[in-house]
Amino acid sequence: MLRVLIVGAGLTGSLCACLLRRALQNQVHITVWDKSRGTGGRMTTRRAEDSVGADIGAQYISATEFYRKEHHSLYSELLSAGVFVPMSCPVEGLRQKDDSLNYVSPNGMGHIVKHFLQQSEAEVQLLRHVTCLSRRGAFWEVEFSEGRSEAFDAVVLTMPVPQILQLLGDVPECLSEQQGALLAQVQYSSRFALVVSFAKDSSLDIPYGVKYVSDSPIVRYMSVEHQKRSKDLSSLGPSLVVHTSVSFGAAHLESPLDQVQPIIFEEVQRLLPQLPEPISMKAHKWRFSQVLTSVPGCPGHMTALEKPLMLLGGDAFTHSNFDGCVESALSVTRELTQRLSR
Structure with missing residues (x-):
């Protein structure tokens, strides 16, 4: 063999x-x-004991009509198995081709x-x-x-x-x-991801599931995990995932995480001042985030x-x-x- x-x-x-x-x-x-x-x-997908698990890398799948046909068997397999489903949450600030459909994995x-x-x-x-x-x-x-x-x-x-x-x-x-x-x-871009977890019964009071941020030098993307995946919060607390901009990632690539994390969270608080006190947060460095030049x-x-x-x-x-x-x-x-x- x-x-x-x-x-x-x-x-x-x-x-x-x-x-x-x-x-x-x-x-x-x-x-x-x-x-x-x-x-x-x-x-x-990073697991958490008391809150919704968080996707710290890829967030969802955006498939053009061409690739939905080209890779039809794989899409059908994953949809039939419930591994991913069409994403139904509101998305703010997304620039997307008209023929694209978004899919998200309910379990991450x-x-x-x-x-x-x-x-x-x-x-x-x-x-x-x-x-x-x-x-x-x-x-x-x-x-x-x-x-x-x-x-x-x-x-x-x-x-x-x-x-x-x-x-x-x-x-x-x-x-x-x-x-x-x-x-x-x-060549690759570099980014940081920050997962912010909240206690059960916390309300984040955020109307969207996913948002692309255009008015921040630090934060580029935010996801309310249970709303992105349409998950029930009856037994878990909500989680917020934040991805930084490419320029911030490049500028702080060699900085220790314990120095970068509070900078990102301070900006999150500026963007979302209504957030309750989190029970935990953890930053992750993606040195090789996305391919810029293949x-x-x-x-x-x-x-x-x-x-x-x-x-x-x-x-x-x-x-x-x-x-x-x-x-x-x-x-x-x-x-x-x-x-x-x-």
């Missing part, structure tokens, strides 16, 4: 695992590693990733920070943060491009000069080496949204299936 390692338990990695399982079934053993404590990547965006991982029957291992990949004949020896290693027939890297370029071992030698030049052009030509994936096989994928090879990740996962899976079934 062929052993395939997918590095990154975000949307691209989880969908790759799912599609590969459906294509090759019991011909492959699929392993997914992620350096974080949970799955989701930039679709992470991270549930989409969990769905694909469950379908994949992959062996998921967390807190595995890949540091080095070395060629060992027909295999890849992959080292992770604890200094241990495992061998795989094929490896798929779906983490942000700058993290791929920092890997030790044989990865730099596998990339051609042209490939290295293409990867060097990839790999030229948007090829879907890059083959770093054919034997042993190593593929690079993710939204940096397409475009930075749900359908971009789907396009990359489809591209990677086609290549994997073709080469591994020979």
Whole structure:
């Protein structure tokens, strides 16, 4: 049985695992590693004990008519399973194409990733920070943060491009000069997310579910989580998610979170002076938030080496949204299936 390692338990990695399982079934053993404590990547949903969980990365899916048709089977699958539903809450300040429809996951965006991982029957291992990949004949020896290693027939890297370029071992030698030049052009925006949680029975007195803010140098986006997802608050308190502007993220990228958090919250209080006293708040830094410049030509994936096989994928090879990740996962899976079934 062929052993395939997918590095990154975000949307691209989880969908790759799912599609590969459906294509090759019991011909492959699929392993997914992620350096974080949970799955989701930039679709992470942070859980809270006494308040609604919060989407700290991707907030909802905005699908054009083209991609609703192009990716019809996946949209139908997720809708039928209740993994996501049409978003019904009011949205303020949204500039959207006329043919786009918005979808939200009732249990948080991270549930989409969990769905694909469950379908994949992959062996998921967390807190595995890949540091080095070395060629060992027909295999890849992959080292992770604890200094241990495992061998795989094929490896798929779906983490942000700058993290791929920092890997030790044989990865730099596998990339051609042209490939290295293409990867060097990839650029990301950086942002902070702030989750503010409130006690049960608190009223936020906010009329919208989602708002894009245009009159603040710090805050760009706000979401009232239960209103965004149309969730009942009978047993939980409300949560507010705030995303900062790109310019604020860039200016404070190297600042400690405990210094940045009060700056963001002070601005939130200015924008929403009616807010009750929160019971908790936590900031998160997205060093690699959205892809600003993707790999030229948007090829879907890059083959770093054919034997042993190593593929690079993710939204940096397409475009930075749900359908971009789907396009990359489809591209990677086609290549994997073709080469591994020979």
